[in-house]
Amino acid sequence: MNIAVIGTGYVGLVGGTCFAEMGNQVTCVDIDVDKVTTLQNGRLTIYEPGLEVFFERGIRENRLTFTTDLADALEPADVVFLALPTPPAEDGSADLQYVLGVADHIGQLLAANPHWGYKVLVDKSTVPVGTAARVTAAVEAHGLASGVHFDVVSNPEFLREGAAVEDFMKPERVVIGTSSPRAAETMHRLYQPFVRSGNPIILMDEASAEMTKYAANALLATKITFMNEIANLCDRVGADVDHVRRGIGTDSRIGPKFLYAGIGFGGSCFPKDVQALHRTAREEGYEFRILKSVLDVNEDQKKTLVPPVLDTLADARGRLDGRRIAVWGLAFKPHTDDVREAPAHVLIREFVSRGAEVVAFDPEAIETTRATFAREPLAGTGTLRYAESAYAAASGADALIVATEWPEFRRPDLGRVRESMRTPLVFDGRNVFEPAQMVEAGFAYRSIGRPTPEACTLDAETSAPLAPEALSSFTISETGVLTLP
Ligand SMILES: NC(=O)c1ccc[n+]([C@@H]2O[C@H](COP(=O)([O-])OP(=O)(O)OC[C@H]3O[C@@H](n4cnc5c(N)ncnc54)[C@H](O)[C@@H]3O)[C@@H](O)[C@H]2O)c1
Ligand SMILES: O=c1ccn([C@@H]2O[C@H](COP(=O)(O)OP(=O)(O)O[C@H]3O[C@H](CO)[C@@H](O)[C@H](O)[C@H]3O)[C@@H](O)[C@H]2O)c(=O)[nH]1
Numbered sequence: 001m002n003i004a005v006i007g008t009g010y011v012g013l014v015g016g017t018c019f020a021e022m023g024n025q026v027t028c029v030d031i032d033v034d035k036v037t038t039l040q041n042g043r044l045t046i047y048e049p050g051l052e053v054f055f056e057r058g059i060r061e062n063r064l065t066f067t068t069d070l071a072d073a074l075e076p077a078d079v080v081f082l083a084l085p086t087p088p089a090e091d092g093s094a095d096l097q098y099v100l101g102v103a104d105h106i107g108q109l110l111a112a113n114p115h116w117g118y119k120v121l122v123d124k125s126t127v128p129v130g131t132a133a134r135v136t137a138a139v140e141a142h143g144l145a146s147g148v149h150f151d152v153v154s155n156p157e158f159l160r161e162g163a164a165v166e167d168f169m170k171p172e173r174v175v176i177g178t179s180s181p182r183a184a185e186t187m188h189r190l191y192q193p194f195v196r197s198g199n200p201i202i203l204m205d206e207a208s209a210e211m212t213k214y215a216a217n218a219l220l221a222t223k224i225t226f227m228n229e230i231a232n233l234c235d236r237v238g239a240d241v242d243h244v245r246r247g248i249g250t251d252s253r254i255g256p257k258f259l260y261a262g263i264g265f266g267g268s269c270f271p272k273d274v275q276a277l278h279r280t281a282r283e284e285g286y287e288f289r290i291l292k293s294v295l296d297v298n299e300d301q302k303k304t305l306v307p308p309v310l311d312t313l314a315d316a317r318g319r320l321d322g323r324r325i326a327v328w329g330l331a332f333k334p335h336t337d338d339v340r341e342a343p344a345h346v347l348i349r350e351f352v353s354r355g356a357e358v359v360a361f362d363p364e365a366i367e368t369t370r371a372t373f374a375r376e377p378l379a380g381t382g383t384l385r386y387a388e389s390a391y392a393a394a395s396g397a398d399a400l401i402v403a404t405e406w407p408e409f410r411r412p413d414l415g416r417v418r419e420s421m422r423t424p425l426v427f428d429g430r431n432v433f434e435p436a437q438m439v440e441a442g443f444a445y446r447s448i449g450r451p452t453p454e455a456c457t458l459d460a461e462t463s464a465p466l467a468p469e470a471l472s473s474f475t476i477s478e479t480g481v482l483t484l485p
Contacts, residue, residue: 001025001190004073004080006102008035008066010046010164010268010338011124011157012083017051018168020058022193027073028066039066047337047364050165070102071109075116079190080106082135083124083157092275093283094128103138110150111142118149120183124157126213126273128280132177132206151183154206156213161267162335169194174201177209214280217273218291223258224265225294228301231261231449241449242431261449263403263429264301266332266341271298302346305401305427308446309351312425313398320356320382324422326397328390329404329430330362330369337364339372343429344403353380360386361393363406395420405430414441 001024005016008030020026030036035045042059044052058064067073074080084098103121110116121139123132136152154177159167174191178184184203191201204212231241241261249256265271274291281288313323332342339345344360351358362369366386378384387393390409394400394417402409410432418424418441426438428447435452438445445452 001078001186002076003027003190004029004077005083005124006030006070006073006081007083007085007098007125008032008039008045009083009085010048010161011159012081013039013044013046013055014048014051014159014164014168015081015083015124015157017054017058017064018165018194019190020064021054021169024063024190025076026058026064027077028064029068029070029073030066031068033068036066036068048164049162049335054165070105074106074109074119075113077119079120079122079186081122081124081155086125086127086272086276088272088275091279093279094126094272094276096127096131096134099123099125099127099131100134100138103135104141107139107142107144110139110148111144114145114148116148118182120151120153120186122153122155122187123210124155126156126217126269126276127154127210128214128276129207129210131210151178151180152206153178153180153183153187154209155187156209158213158216161338162333170197170199171195172199174199175209175212176201176203177206177212178203179205214273214277217270218277218294220258221265221270221274221298222290222294224260224262224270225297225301227259227261228264228448229297232301232304234449235451238451239449240451244449260431262301262405262431263304263343263347263448264298266302266343268338268340271295271341302343303350304448305347305429305446306350309399309401309427310354312444314354318354320351320354322355322357323399324357324359324397325351326387326393326400326421327358327360328362328393328400328402328409329365329406330360331365331404331406334404334406335364337368339365339368342369342403344401345369345372347401347403347429348384349378352378352382352384354382355380356382358382358384359393359397360384361388361390362404363408365404391416391420397421398423399425399427402426402428402430402432405432414438414443418442 003019003024003026005012005028008028012028016026016028038045044055082099082102084102086094089095123135132152132154156175171194176187188201195201230244234241245259248254249259274294278288278291310318314320327344327348330339330344332338348358390412424443426443426445431447435445435450
């Protein structure tokens with residue numbers, strides 16, 4: 001099949017590359033000239049595991065091309081994917097300017113070229129209920145000549161960043177929203193090779209498909225948030241959220257996934273999609289109360305490590321001047337360079353505003369972080385610099401924060417980390433370490449929703465870990481605040 005993908009970001013580039021890998025002829029379109037030039041030169045613009053091999057093969061075998069010219073891609077296409085941004089507008093609703101702008105342009109081109117034949121236009125972006133109808137109206141507004149046939153389909157995307165290629169190549173399900181049998185048949189043919197393992201292609205109307213995407217993300221965000229609140233309570237009552245997770249995750253009605261407590265969800269999807277669904281409900285006169293709570297709790301959760309850090313390191317005015325804080329992890333999750341809504345950034349802003357010297361390391365997301373803070377500068381008297389390795393970031397630090405659970409952070413040489421730190425204080429926002437192991441290794445340790453056993457204390461003079469026989473219990477107050485003696 002001949003496919004055009006409009007918008008060559010995380011979804012468009014992964015989707016286009018994977019469609020090409022499956023033998024389709026794909027043209028990816030973007031208005032960002034630098035991005036298109038980079039891709040035309042055979043270089044990827046995002047980091048996504050497994051993408052490079054398919055990308056290089058697609059280009060080498062001439063099944064994958066890139067252009068800034070929409071007409072070039074549209075003319076031969078049987079199926080046209082709109083993989084455009086839908087960022088939050090000021091009121092939280094999804095901003096449809098990119099989607100409707102491109103629909104309008106497609107309408108112009110189809111009206112001027114009725115001989116281009118039947119097209120299936122696919123909303124791949126996450127868009128509110130009613131958008132398929134609005135895209136149809138935007139295309140038809142150009143008074144299409146008779147003989148121009150098109151259908152608009154809602155085909156939401158469920159891929160996760162960091163596992164995007166795997167998710168796209170073997171989706172657990174494909175949702176197709178259309179009332180046109182002809183479009184349904186085309187979409188079915190296109191996706192059949194991706195669901196050979198027997199996973200379903202689920203056909204429904206456009207509105208239900210649009211709602212399915214928001215419902216999925218909102219439920220997942222709610223599940224995480226629920227566990228974060230359970231963790232916050234575990235901290236207060238002395239229970240261990242990891243045990244609770246295993247205890248409930250084995251109930252098949254609950255399932256083991258998405259039950260990991262931490263410093264909140266980030267990314268380009270959950271925050272904006274929960275907000276947009278909340279907004280849609282409000283526009284319909286319905287107050288979707290759970291969603292409001294999810295958003296509020298998540299904002300607080302991103303800062304859950306701030307009070308314990310301040311309690312241990314700040315002066316009486318809450319200042320962190322002269323303190324060095326290492327941050328491991330900048331991406332909103334592992335295996336991606338995406339830093340949109342990353343909890344690490346919230347913490348960095350907070351520490352820098354209080355005068356700290358922050359030293360950060362991430363295996364993939366330093367450049368994207370640099371770009372973000374260049375666009376939206378940090379405020380305050382502190383500083384941020386980037387280290388070349390996790391060890392270099394920790395060296396000389398008064399505290400280490402783990403903000404993203406990259407595999408390489410899970411099994412470092414703990415002795416080396418401890419020796420190099422000024423004070424061996426670890427705040428683990430993703431529960432990557434075993435509390436007992438950290439204590440044994442001589443760290444003062446705090447994680448999310450898990451009690452720290454026999455905690456380590458520091459020698460007031462030298463800041464060195466005390467000998468095991470001198471260890472006295474490290475104080476964690478009722479509110480979960482950790483204090484050095
Ligand atoms: N990122 C994800 O994991 C993910 C997963 C599922 C669904 N989605 C949804 O998919 C959509 C796209 O998300 P993304 O993360 O790929 O966005 P992105 O910001 O990474 O990419 C969007 C691309 O569209 C391009 N663009 C903007 N206007 C254009 C125009 N007029 N013509 C051509 N190109 C244009 C931009 O230059 C950019 O390259 C959003 O609605 C998002 O909610 C994202
Ligand atoms: O148990 C968990 C699972 C995830 N997270 C956090 O949740 C966020 C989102 O993670 P994930 O869902 O894995 O990544 P995304 O790439 O944002 O993917 C989500 O958003 C995409 C865009 O809509 C959808 O396509 C995916 O199905 C949906 O999982 C990240 O900050 C994670 O750290 C947790 O805190 N605990």
